Amino acid sequence: MIKKRPAILFALVFSLLLPETITAAPYQYLILSAQYGNRRRHIDVTGQLKQMAATNRMYRVSYKTFGDPAPGQAKQLRIYARGPNGRERMFQYHDGSVIDGSQFRGWGSGQWGGPNDRWSGNWDVPTR
Numbered sequence: 001m002i003k004k005r006p007a008i009l010f011a012l013v014f015s016l017l018l019p020e021t022i023t024a025a026p027y028q029y030l031i032l033s034a035q036y037g038n039r040r041r042h043i044d045v046t047g048q049l050k051q052m053a054a055t056n057r058m059y060r061v062s063y064k065t066f067g068d069p070a071p072g073q074a075k076q077l078r079i080y081a082r083g084p085n086g087r088e089r090m091f092q093y094h095d096g097s098v099i100d101g102s103q104f105r106g107w108g109s110g111q112w113g114g115p116n117d118r119w120s121g122n123w124d125v126p127t128r
Contacts, residue, residue, distance in 0.1 A: 038076070053104075053110060
């Protein structure tokens with residue numbers, strides 16, 4: 001029992017620190033586009049997400065919210081954003097998950113960049 005305590009303590013401390021290393025810093029990413037569906041069938045929901053974000057609430061991802069571009073198939077919301085390093089990154093939210101806007105600049109105001117801030121169009125942009 002004595003030897004197990006340090007291991008349990010280490011696991012507890014590590015689990016508390018791990019989420020901080022995985023999550024993005026607040027308001028770090030500029031949204032370029034939001035797409036809902038799957039690789040073969042998806043729709044642009046950037047405008048709809050911008051209107052939802054203006055209320056500054058958290059939302060659960062669902063075809064009931066964004067429509068159903070791929071009936072009977074698994075869908076996800078992909079938010080494409082540019083980070084402080086200038087690289088494009090993708091944030092993926094599966095149906096049923098909750099969108100956390102705290103990592104995106106302009107989330108509550110709808111100010112998501114100008115005409116030169118565009119998504120590359122690549123569905124498979126890296127997540128990191």
